[in-house]
Amino acid sequence: MAMHDDEIAITDDVVRELIGSQFPQWKTAPVQRVESSGTVNAIFRIGDDVAARFALRPRDVSVAAELLEREAExxxxxxxxxxxxxxxPIAIGHPGKGYPLPWSVQSWVPGSIAPVDIDGSVQLAHDLAHLISALRATDTEGRRFQGDGRGGDLPDHDEWVEECFDKSEGLLDVPTLRRLWSHFRELPHTSADVMSHGDLQPLNVLVADGRLVGVLDTGDFTPADPALDAMSGWYFFDEESRAVLRDELGCDDLEWERTKAWSFQQALGAIWYYVDTNPVMYRMGRLVLDRVVANTKV
Known part of the structure; x- marks a missing residue:
């Protein structure tokens, strides 16, 4: 079942044709679709060392090309x-027979996607804190958050959250969630923006033996609210390990409360949107929302 009403169907044969016609150096390499619960791109492994990414939803070709260039940088x-x-990033492919958009080629990073119910260890909390601290230390070059996604001002998401409430009637305790959002949306954004991955959740993290070994989906590396990456605490950890992450990142009470707010905003949408089409995303949304609700008093 497709996740999106306008989802583009992408087959192995189409990918083989695009690879062979545009990148002959990989013409004879095996092509294998990567089983994934990701919602933005279909991923195909090309040989041992390369991956190709194909957007699942249509958009203007020139806009898509510009986006891929920005993501590569x-x-x-x-x-x-x-x-x-x-x-x-290795290359950007062009639209071709069977696929209407530009697409990207990048190196393959070995490792296993973290399970959505990982309940990560203290060691993984140290690893994620190390990653986030290194990203925060990167110079923003005077830039601040731009765009309409997560990482700026919480009230900018009122319309989306209201749509989520409407679609979640009969699925979630909407009156309680409305009270929580009324609290979250009023939290001030006082910290300076820092460089942020933007979506540090299990599907974008590779692990081995309980340790962090790789990070995926890095094309949105931009300045944002420091709480955005720190919200990974609600996606990966039980109370003990989450406390380790918070302590190592030095999150004060306001920043930590904003980690809950961003987690709430993301998880709320994942539940109703994917309830029938993506059980992994649905389960992750429920898990994170339950953690946030249980740890927020208003």
Whole structure:
């Protein structure tokens, strides 16, 4: 079942044709779709060392091309500053037979995607704190958060959250969640923006033996609210390990409360949108929302 009403169908044969016609150096390499619960791109492994990413939803071709260029530059910068491996951009492909948009090629990073119910260890909390601290130390070059995604002012998301409330009737305790959002949206944004991955949740993290070994989806490496990456505490950890992450990042009470707010905003949308189409995203949304609700008093 497709996750999106306008989802683009992408087959192995189409990918083989695009690879063979545009990048003959990989023409004979095996092509294998990567099973993933990701919601933005279909990922195909090309041979042993390369991955190709294809957007699942249509958009203007020129806009898509500009986005891929920006993502490539952000990924390069992320890789320069991350203490853990991340994909390196290699090339951008063009629209072709069977696929209407430009697409990207990047290096393959070995490791296993973290399970959504990971309940990570103290060691993983140290690793994530090390990663986030290194990203925060990267120069923002005077820039601040731009755009309409997570990482800026919480009230900017009122319309989206209201849509989520409407779609969640009968699925969640909406009156309680409305009270929480009324509290969260009033939290002031007083900290200076820092460089941020923007979506440090299990599907974007590679682990081995309980330790962090790689980071995926790095194309949104931009300045944002420091609480945005710190919200990973609600995605990965039980109370003990979450406290380790908070302590190592030096989150004060306001910043920590904003980690709950961003987690709430993201998890709320994942539940109703994916309830019938993506059980992994749905389960992650429920887990994170339950943690936030249980740890917030208003």
């Amino acid at each position: 952000a990924s390069r910068r992320f890789a320069e500053h991350s203490p853990f491996p991340s994909p390196q």
